[in-house]
Amino acid sequence: MLYRTNAKSLFITSALISWSLLLANVLLAAESMHRESSIALDLPFVNNFLIVVFIISVFGFQRLSAENLKGIDFIGYLWNIFAKGGIAAYLSIALYMVYRMVTNYSSVQSPLLLHMVYQLNFGLMVLFLAKAFYVWRQLILYHKNKFIQIAWDWYEILLFATLILTLLNFNYSSLIFLPLLGLIGLYTLFLCTNLKWVAYLTFNKKGRSLILLVAILLACYIFFDFFYGFADSPLLVIDYSDVGFLLLAMFFVALYTLASFLVALFSLPTSSVFEQKSEDLLNFQRLSQSIQQGQSEKQVYDMLFESTVKASDASAAWLEIFRGEKKDEIELCHQLTIEEEQIKRIRHLLLAYNIQHIDYINNNLDRNPGFRDLTLPWKSLIILPIKSKKHLFGVLYLLKDIEQGFDRETVNVLRTFTNQTILTIENLRLVHESLQNERYKEELKIASVVQDSLIPKKFPSDSWFEISTYAKAAKEVGGDFYDFLQLSESRIAIIIGDVSGKGISAAFHMAQMKGIFHGLMQQDMPPSEFMKQANSALSRCLEKTSFITSALYIIDYRMKGFMFARAGHCHTLYYNSMMDDTFYFQTDGLGLGIIRDKSYNNHVREMYYDYNPTDVMVIYTDGIVEARSPTNEEYGEDRLRYMLTQTYHLEAEDIKYAIINDLEDFTGPTENIYDDQTLLVIKFKPTQPSE
Amino acid sequence: MKITNQIKDTTIIITLDGELDASSSVMLDEALSDPEIMTYSKILVDCKDLNYISSAGLGVFISHLQRFEDAHIKLIFYNMQDKVRNVFEILGLDLLMTIVSDYEEAMTIADE
Numbered sequence: 001m002l003y004r005t006n007a008k009s010l011f012i013t014s015a016l017i018s019w020s021l022l023l024a025n026v027l028l029a030a031e032s033m034h035r036e037s038s039i040a041l042d043l044p045f046v047n048n049f050l051i052v053v054f055i056i057s058v059f060g061f062q063r064l065s066a067e068n069l070k071g072i073d074f075i076g077y078l079w080n081i082f083a084k085g086g087i088a089a090y091l092s093i094a095l096y097m098v099y100r101m102v103t104n105y106s107s108v109q110s111p112l113l114l115h116m117v118y119q120l121n122f123g124l125m126v127l128f129l130a131k132a133f134y135v136w137r138q139l140i141l142y143h144k145n146k147f148i149q150i151a152w153d154w155y156e157i158l159l160f161a162t163l164i165l166t167l168l169n170f171n172y173s174s175l176i177f178l179p180l181l182g183l184i185g186l187y188t189l190f191l192c193t194n195l196k197w198v199a200y201l202t203f204n205k206k207g208r209s210l211i212l213l214v215a216i217l218l219a220c221y222i223f224f225d226f227f228y229g230f231a232d233s234p235l236l237v238i239d240y241s242d243v244g245f246l247l248l249a250m251f252f253v254a255l256y257t258l259a260s261f262l263v264a265l266f267s268l269p270t271s272s273v274f275e276q277k278s279e280d281l282l283n284f285q286r287l288s289q290s291i292q293q294g295q296s297e298k299q300v301y302d303m304l305f306e307s308t309v310k311a312s313d314a315s316a317a318w319l320e321i322f323r324g325e326k327k328d329e330i331e332l333c334h335q336l337t338i339e340e341e342q343i344k345r346i347r348h349l350l351l352a353y354n355i356q357h358i359d360y361i362n363n364n365l366d367r368n369p370g371f372r373d374l375t376l377p378w379k380s381l382i383i384l385p386i387k388s389k390k391h392l393f394g395v396l397y398l399l400k401d402i403e404q405g406f407d408r409e410t411v412n413v414l415r416t417f418t419n420q421t422i423l424t425i426e427n428l429r430l431v432h433e434s435l436q437n438e439r440y441k442e443e444l445k446i447a448s449v450v451q452d453s454l455i456p457k458k459f460p461s462d463s464w465f466e467i468s469t470y471a472k473a474a475k476e477v478g479g480d481f482y483d484f485l486q487l488s489e490s491r492i493a494i495i496i497g498d499v500s501g502k503g504i505s506a507a508f509h510m511a512q513m514k515g516i517f518h519g520l521m522q523q524d525m526p527p528s529e530f531m532k533q534a535n536s537a538l539s540r541c542l543e544k545t546s547f548i549t550s551a552l553y554i555i556d557y558r559m560k561g562f563m564f565a566r567a568g569h570c571h572t573l574y575y576n577s578m579m580d581d582t583f584y585f586q587t588d589g590l591g592l593g594i595i596r597d598k599s600y601n602n603h604v605r606e607m608y609y610d611y612n613p614t615d616v617m618v619i620y621t622d623g624i625v626e627a628r629s630p631t632n633e634e635y636g637e638d639r640l641r642y643m644l645t646q647t648y649h650l651e652a653e654d655i656k657y658a659i660i661n662d663l664e665d666f667t668g669p670t671e672n673i674y675d676d677q678t679l680l681v682i683k684f685k686p687t688q689p690s691e
Numbered sequence: 692m693k694i695t696n697q698i699k700d701t702t703i704i705i706t707l708d709g710e711l712d713a714s715s716s717v718m719l720d721e722a723l724s725d726p727e728i729m730t731y732s733k734i735l736v737d738c739k740d741l742n743y744i745s746s747a748g749l750g751v752f753i754s755h756l757q758r759f760e761d762a763h764i765k766l767i768f769y770n771m772q773d774k775v776r777n778v779f780e781i782l783g784l785d786l787l788m789t790i791v792s793d794y795e796e797a798m799t800i801a802d803e
Contacts, residue, residue: 590783
């Protein structure tokens with residue numbers, strides 16, 4: 001940046017100095033010519049050097065100050081040329097007029113004044129050319145590709161190379177250079193075909209740019225005329241029309257201005273099409289971006305309505321949006337120059353034709369007797385349903401007051417709009433749903449934590465037995481549960497249960513069952529009585545298709561025995577160390593909530609069993625024995641029993657791990673288990689010596 | 692899961708084929724909730740190809756049990772595989788529902 005500013009001030013200084021020196025030199029020469037002294041001071045090389053330095057300084061300055069194109073404010077650039085360059089031309093003409101007036105008035109020929117004006121005009125012209133030259137460069141390089149960039153760079157180099165001719169005082173118009181000039185001319189012509197920016201002007205802007213272009217052309221003409229008029233003038237000691245570079249630069253600026261003018265002029269009639277297309281494009285963009293911007297469905301429909309009415313130039317329109325579950329609620333959310341009464345009549349007619357929700361185009365309504373009878377002021381109608389494969393969101397109706405109002409091109413654009421709208425609406429809903437799901441997941445997590453807290457983590461550490469537990473839910477929350485309650489110093493109640501079904505409803509019933517267990521067992525009742533009362537309590541609150549299987553054990557250390565009742569729960573697996581035998585307790589017992597009246601009482605049995613030290617009891621839910629292998633076989637009671645015969649001598653914790661490991665081997669590595677799994681291993685200990 | 696109905700006079704035979712899990716039990720519930728089913732005097736359930744029954748599937752039978760009993764409609768299961776029968780037995784349903792070995796037996800019970 002510092003380099004840029006420094007270079008700029010350097011260019012300004014050198015331009016000012018070279019121009020002043022040139023002026024001084026010219027005036028000196030003019031003075032000497034005027035006096036017709038014998039010694040004509042002729043220093044063409046010095047003059048040419050100063051001219052070249054001045055030109056390079058001004059062009060260099062303009063090159064540096066030309067900003068990069070920002071946006072598509074082309075009018076701004078044209079205005080820039082006109083304001084900073086074009087004005088120079090009018091200033092120069094004014095100067096010349098003043099000179100003429102002065103000379104006419106005083107009727108005195110003043111070569112010095114003439115030279116002054118000529119020199120000033122030269123400065124102004126170079127300024128104008130440099131400004132225009134670099135603004136046109138920006139416009140030529142708009143939407144550039146590599147080829148154009150290279151072509152332009154060479155053109156610039158070539159043009160500046162012609163300054164060498166001036167420096168060496170060659171006459172560019174000599175025959176040797178003519179073909180070269182012709183080639184440069186063709187090159188210029190080629191560059192002048194890069195007029196992409198004109199296409200981006202709207203109709204109004206084109207109009208304004210035409211005026212500016214004419215003004216710039218006029219400026220070119222003024223300068224050209226001025227210097228051409230003074231070419232080879234005997235009155236002047238210097239002739240700037242000899243500088244080939246200036247002529248070429250003028251040629252380029254004028255040609256490009258002319259080309260722009262013509263292109264802008266002839267593209268005026270088609271600019272509305274381009275405008276419409278670019279507006280459609282912008283609208284598509286707005287529609288597709290409305291999700292990121294967090295817009296509501298209503299805003300999307302607003303956009304659709306606005307865009308389609310504009311794109312089709314419809315004279316009347318309305319949009320119906322379907323609401324509610326059954327799509328029977330029709331909301332008229334937009335209306336454009338049409339009465340509700342007319343809408344009602346058209347809708348009736350469409351209903352009669354049974355074409356109310358399908359793609360329908362009628363470009364000549366008068367030919368249809370039904371529409372003719374409605375005496376509508378419109379002649380074309382298009383119906384665009386906004387529907388995805390499974391969803392009808394709404395219907396858009398557009399009307400036009402001319403026949404053949406909806407041609408294929410328009411219909412395509414309209415369809416693209418409705419398709420984009422469908423996409424946007426569906427995406428909006430998906431985003432909404434996923435947010436909702438996220439919330440549910442979060443709540444399920446909470447439920448899972450709550451349920452986890454319902455299951456005891458630690459049993460009372462007792463010297464009478466050791467217990468080890470395992471629980472794994474198939475989903476976030478499950479229907480399996482177990483719990484215990486110390487009834488007295490020597491008695492503990494242990495319950496296991498499984499609520500039919502899985503998920504939230506099962507989790508609720510499980511919590512209910514826990515409440516019933518704690519509530520009823522405060523009164524210390526035998527297991528069968530507990531089952532009867534629990535059944536009666538559950539009968540009133542369980543869903544019709546739900547039931548609970550459960551087993552309750554009351555272990556009495558002092559009596560060295562346990563009492564239990566089974567309500568439809570899996571049979572208890574037992575190892576008797578005295579007989580060295582493993583078996584299942586085969587007792588009857590109906591699940592809770594299956595029979596919901598007093599007759600349940602006949603369906604539950606109670607059993608008492610004396611245990612020996614080192615006996616093992618395995619309590620589990622059906623998730624264990626019904627676990628599936630990859631080949632869809634069930635784990636089964638037999639395999640479970642076999643596992644106990646192999647491991648009964650271990651501690652409860654190790655027996656549990658052995659069974660779980662075997663189970664996991666059986667099912668293989670799976671993320672999702674089919675049913676909740678719960679396993680309790682109880683091992684009775686021998687009497688402590690201290691007791 | 693495939694559920695097919697076959698009608699013989701006043702008997703409807705429901706054949707269950709596959710696994711009766713949480714999702715397919717909805718189909719079964721629909722089939723049993725059909726008001727027309729109350730016009731028959733016997734419902735025979737052929738469990739020959741029933742490989743698995745979940746608690747949800749059992750729940751469907753349980754929820755309709757009382758209704759059929761009140762309407763004096765007999766519900767009889769037959770051709771049940773051992774492991775499925777085991778599930779019924781563990782839950783104690785074998786004492787509530789009629790489970791017989793084959794079709795002939797089912798028909799004789801049904802005709803009583």
